[in-house]
Amino acid sequence: MDGETRVPIRQGGDIITARQQGRAVAAQLGFSSTDQTLIATAISEVARNILLYAQRGEIIVRPVQNGKSGITIIAHDEGPGIPDINLALRNGYSTSNSLGLGLPGTKRIMDEFTIVSEVGKGTTITVKKWKQ
């Protein structure tokens, strides 16, 4: 399995589609059912982040094979961008009246987490999980 899966995020139902497809890819890659759940949950959080802050964007799920095998999830939008990334990653911080646990939590449940954001241009969050 080498193709990537792209899911446009424009409405609430797309969050479900993205996490279900991500789980399916993780299952095919042989992730444990616990890891599949962590991956699906991470997708749910970053996809919601798109809806909350940019209204539209996309989730890309990409299998990784370079010596070790894993999965990469990319959440990309061309929304307003995040002015202060450190603040956005702080537990309990939110500008959308949400719990503010989405991004910090996602960072904890995945192995790698990067955000690239430019105000006025958009945000790309990339998370990875390696197979144990």
Place this chain on the structure above:
Amino acid sequence: MRVPVLKQGNYLIASIQDALTDEDLSQLREELVDRVGKLHTRGVIVDVTVLDVMDSFAVRTVRDLARTIKLRGVETVIVGIQPEVAFSMVRLGLSLEGVDTALDLEDGLALLDQHTQPGARRGR
């Protein structure tokens, strides 16, 4: 996707059938908070057995639902949180603090019975 809510005696049982959008979950919260007042409900069960993901929004909404209903004087028990979901919640740092949970519907009903009829506990 609407969640069927059954009335069983003095209890309301909301049995989630499929993955829910944020809007569906919020709607369930509003509906249950509203219905407990109309039906002389003593307890509410929300069965989340089929949910394979409970992210920060879902956990917050379920917790708010239970706390809001509690403020109206009615107990809520969340039943059926799957093991992987529970593990994921812990890792995410999410909790249902202050909210009763039970393994399954049967245990949830028994717990409600204890809360609402302390003199007449079910034998278990």
